Amino acid sequence: MKINEVPQEDANAFEKAFNVLQYAVDDEGKFTTVKSVGWNPKTVVMQNAWDYENEKAEKARELVLAGKRSPLFYHTRKNMMNAWILSGYTGFSIFRVMLHFRPRFFDRLSEKKLKKYADAFNYETPDQLLEIPNHKAEK
Numbered sequence: 001m002k003i004n005e006v007p008q009e010d011a012n013a014f015e016k017a018f019n020v021l022q023y024a025v026d027d028e029g030k031f032t033t034v035k036s037v038g039w040n041p042k043t044v045v046m047q048n049a050w051d052y053e054n055e056k057a058e059k060a061r062e063l064v065l066a067g068k069r070s071p072l073f074y075h076t077r078k079n080m081m082n083a084w085i086l087s088g089y090t091g092f093s094i095f096r097v098m099l100h101f102r103p104r105f106f107d108r109l110s111e112k113k114l115k116k117y118a119d120a121f122n123y124e125t126p127d128q129l130l131e132i133p134n135h136k137a138e139k
Helices: 040-065 071-078 083-090 094-100 111-120 126-130
Strands: 020-025 031-036
Touching: 040 071, 071 126, 083 094, 083 111, 111 126
Parallel strands: none
Antiparallel strands: 020 031
16 A cells, blocks of 8 residues: 555544554655554454453453452453463463462462562562452443
8 A cells, every 4th residue: 555545544442542553655666664543444353352351351350359260360361361371471380370370379379489470460569469450440
């Protein structure tokens, strides 16, 4: 597409407006980059993807509050990770990470292991792993 054809539709579907880098052909026929605020079909797809990730985090939050999963499970979902990804960041085996999703195993974790998990989420302290919102997140 040419520079003047790069979509510039409303990007207010998201909480914050942002620009997406697109490639386009300039007047000389060379590829160049152009900032675009979006294209409605792409915006809808992106919003659906975010809604899906937020739903997964909400279900995880409910399971934690019900005592069926550990806070680690919620933070993993909230950060759009899974046990495999978290395993890679921490060096713990996938099996061990999945065990730590259970409250009775999570409650016995050493400070050193909690610190590894906190680092994986870029938290300043392991205490942040224990923070679970008591109410559903607003859109």
